[in-house]
Amino acid sequence: xxxxxxxxGPVTLSEEAFLTINCTxxxxxxxxxxxxxxxxxxxxxxxxxxxxxDDKGSNKGFEATYRKExxxxxxxxxxxxxSDSAVYFCALSxxxxxxxxxxxxxxxxxxKA
Amino acid sequence: DAEITQSPRHKITETGRQVTLACxxxxxxxxxxxxRQDLGHGxxxxxxxxxxxxxxxxEVSDGYSVSRSNTEDLPLTLESAASSQTSVYFCASSEAGGxxxxxxxxxGTRLTVL
Numbered sequence: 229x230x231x232x233x234x235x236x237g238p239v240t241l242s243e244e245a246f247l248t249i250n251c252t253x254x255x256x257x258x259x260x261x262x263x264x265x266x267x268x269x270x271x272x273x274x275x276x277x278x279x280x281x282d283d284k285g286s287n288k289g290f291e292a293t294y295r296k297e298x299x300x301x302x303x304x305x306x307x308x309x310x311s312d313s314a315v316y317f318c319a320l321s322x323x324x325x326x327x328x329x330x331x332x333x334x335x336x337x338x339x340k341a
Numbered sequence: 342d343a344e345i346t347q348s349p350r351h352k353i354t355e356t357g358r359q360v361t362l363a364c365x366x367x368x369x370x371x372x373x374x375x376x377r378q379d380l381g382h383g384x385x386x387x388x389x390x391x392x393x394x395x396x397x398x399x400e401v402s403d404g405y406s407v408s409r410s411n412t413e414d415l416p417l418t419l420e421s422a423a424s425s426q427t428s429v430y431f432c433a434s435s436e437a438g439g440x441x442x443x444x445x446x447x448x449g450t451r452l453t454v455l
Binding site for chain 2: 260262269270271272273274277279317321326327328329331332333334
């Protein structure tokens with residue numbers, strides 16, 4: 229079946245450090261891939277997305293590339309800020325069988341000043 | 342602006358009581374979803390609907406029910422609340438078809454069952 233595995237947190241970084249959060253997936257066909265972010269006390273919101281192999285999604289300095297050969301969609305940011313502290317969810321939407329989204333367990337990021 | 346709202350934002354109830362959590366969206370989306378979020382489990386799908394009068398069970402549907410009488414609302418009912426249902430509940434919606442199925446989330450309801 230479809231599944232998403234992402235690195236366990238929490239991840240603690242100093243401001244301006246480089247961020248990588250690993251995400252791998254299992255799915256048949258060509259799913260769409262997403263990163264959602266959840267700030268404290270709020271619901272999830274879409275951070276970026278990619279719909280086909282080798283696509284790069286980007287937003288607010290974050291990037292992720294859809295790698296079909298390694299079934300990965302790792303999230304990166306070159307210089308994190310305190311305001312990036314949040315929980316990050318990797319997710320996929322299968323290309324068949326309805327409109328459900330499968331979420332990873334989430335990775336909490338703490339950025340220290 | 343279109344939005345998705347949930348009420349109440351916080352609820353404390355007792356074991357055995359019936360509880361209904363409201364979800365209302367003004368995106369005019371056909372697809373609506375209910376999730377619960379618990380530490381160590383991420384988001385788990387409870388029920389979902391692809392349109393009026395359509396409802397489907399998700400992976401953790403036992404003890405929950407939903408009904409869809411219009412496009413805007415998908416209330417979630419806990420028929421007899423249990424302590425294991427203490428959680429944060431999120432409602433989400435998305436467009437039907439047409440490419441990438443981005444979901445839009447409400448702010449969540451924190452439910453405590455004593």
